[in-house]
Amino acid sequence: MNKPLDVVIIGAGTAGLAALREVKKRTTNFAIINDGPWGTICARVGCMPSKALVEAAKAFHRRITFEEFGIHGANALAADMPAVLKRVRKLRDGFVASTLKMTEVLGKQAISGRARLLGVGRLEVNGRELHARNIIIATGSRPVVPASWRALGERILTTDTLFEQENLPTNMAVIGLGAIGVEMAQALSRLGLNVTAFNESNTIAGLHDPKVNEVATELLKQEFTLYGGEKADLAAADAGANGGVRVRSKTKEVVVDRVLVSLGRRPNIDDLGLETLGIELDTQGLPPVDPHTMQVADLPIFMTGDANKRKALLHEAADDGHIAGINATRATPVRFERRAPLAIVFSEPGIAIAGSNYESLDPGTALTGEVRFERQGRARAAQRNKGILRLYAQPVTGRLVGCEMCAPGAEHMAHLLALAIGRSLTVHDMLRLPFYHPVMEEGLRTALRDLAAQLPHCNESDLAGCEAFHAEALD
């Protein structure tokens, strides 16, 4: 039997690398095992290539404002899809390389292979048994593709394959409008493809607030065909291996060249051997994980990142790994307070939720404040005057608890509000902030003032009591 390692990390994605960073500080007796290509989901097939594509699409789409701005010649612009995708891969390769630096220096401590648990403290990789005092599971996730669709072969794309395409055909369907589906459907449509999107539910992009969802849906419908409340099924449109796909929902039908399937991601836990741990697994095969310690039940095992299906977000995966890396090198785990919730979809206008979402509010008591951006001064000057922002606050105290928005500058305002919510600030506290002029954040101030009008008045000597001018030039 091999000498036991202090820690084995299974998976070298974001969570695994964050765990590695902490483990390395505390012991040299560790190994990290990775199945498939090294490099994180984020860098290889997630955040980074998708944002490289989204930014190209945003830049190209800006041309629809050019005539209004007094800029001629926009008709001559053309998005060269092979060139767009080539740049995405070039950037991606650089981002992937940046993530490899942490494991390249490890020598034999970095093991390529598929790990399988044999029980608490035991695992197998490449036919070899390892013993580990602590195990960190950070095996990540992969796109969900219904089994019956796999026969469609290359006619089906996921984010695992989308960015590998040399080119994309004219007619595409996007199935599923969560964060990834919305970002990709809008980006591909903006880059000139004819996109038809199907979403089983009537809410998109993880939104809960019906007003924000309605605005977001209507704005996206102006750019591509969007069928909400339509569960789609796929079938080959013809016999050829490279033929089209028939997409059919209850009331809609379309034949397209390729389909991007964006139905979410599934934890990579198949054949991982979780059943050997002797603890109860849920219906999805997942063990119980404490989000404050990342510990699995009371075992010396920690489960992090997409694998634990808690929140498939990079910053949460990094925190998971950080916590697990520390706790896997201690006799007793320490408990961490998690960060305020924050979710962003990089559409345009951006979609974001910070703090509590609409669904988790007490409908009987929560106050809501709202602003629409059609008449907002800066948004008009920038030809970006579309969208809505809704804020939620406690009655009487005016403490901000959450927000949902589809608004220009959403990703920035969401950080400002995440700070406010995380610090338990009130509407009044936020109205003490200097709002420079003219900025999108003045729209946020309008929503704050909408809330302030529902709260007890503040002292006469407090600038937070400043009211709106009700003049576009000034608010």
Next chain:
Amino acid sequence: MNKPLDVVIIGAGTAGLAALREVKKRTTNFAIINDGPWGTICARVGCMPSKALVEAAKAFHRRITFEEFGIHGANALAADMPAVLKRVRKLRDGFVASTLKMTEVLGKQAISGRARLLGVGRLEVNGRELHARNIIIATGSRPVVPASWRALGERILTTDTLFEQENLPTNMAVIGLGAIGVEMAQALSRLGLNVTAFNESNTIAGLHDPKVNEVATELLKQEFTLYGGEKADLAAADAGANGGVRVRSKTKEVVVDRVLVSLGRRPNIDDLGLETLGIELDTQGLPPVDPHTMQVADLPIFMTGDANKRKALLHEAADDGHIAGINATRATPVRFERRAPLAIVFSEPGIAIAGSNYESLDPGTALTGEVRFERQGRARAAQRNKGILRLYAQPVTGRLVGCEMCAPGAEHMAHLLALAIGRSLTVHDMLRLPFYHPVMEEGLRTALRDLAAQLPHCNESDLAGCEAFHAEALD
């Protein structure tokens, strides 16, 4: 003698309108007097038309990234300056109209004319004497133009006349690179004009931090000719009334068609009769004003907005007016706590200062944290990877005290930091914030971590202690 009014407001700009909003709530016995066109500096000749122009220039300039993104045809784009300026005026007219609504409803209480103080409680307008228990001075400001340059007539432009031009000539000089000079020089250059800018000092855009100033200056120099440390003088280049202008500094000389003079703004206090108040005026002719009450000495007179030369910023002018409007209707004035300092220049990258600027720091103790955006992930995906952000914090406590930046997303990060500084938050508090991935704010986090490394370690159980991956894809 007329029955005395409770309040007379002199000037219907932003400060005057803010005062009016509060006065109206408390008395009907008031008047507001305005000299020249009604409508605010902001709407007529300031923030709003300048931002309409800046946004057109930004949209047009984005084409330099198009080839890299995979978008062809950018060479066919042309900025049609008459069309650009026409849109600016169209938007401006709407913004001005929005500011007129507050005074249009006042009937005879809104007086067009030039007011002159005759003493405490007495003033004259249109040859008629008014008595007022309280007077609010909100006369605004106008662009500084050296007397000897006025002979150059229409060859000289200021923001009062720039947006009125049907077209602009190819060769322009910009004299003075404060906020307005930087915004306009960059915008005009981006719209295709050949711009040569002179700045007497070597620091631009109100910056104090030499590193930030250096980056900002170098980035602007890539777009137009910028001579820093060169005080310019102007002379007619030929005898014709519509001829050019010779701009000459100690070591540089250029002949241009028109010159935009952006040397700052001067309070409108000439012939206002401040000398009749019986109090000492400073060398500029300004009386002492308490920024917490807006009161002039101990008189029932209040001085607000650009006129008091405190800070020529819209949000400060609005606060000034708010305070004065309340205090002019009270027996004893109440003191207001002012907001955290915030200044933004809408260049690209944006320039911003929140809280204490670099010059006001104690050089022996203040800590600085820094990030450059060349390798920042999101900035690279967006082809906006230029700029620098510097944060200042107290030693030991790590309390954030200020920042200066020339960075992508500056206007948004400046609001986030203004909130943090206004709430006396620490580096540690800010590192508790969720930073979504990938966003420009992760650059700000890098600067926070740079500060954190100079501060005592935080508890092992605190996510604020999460360190960087030192991988572009993840930080």
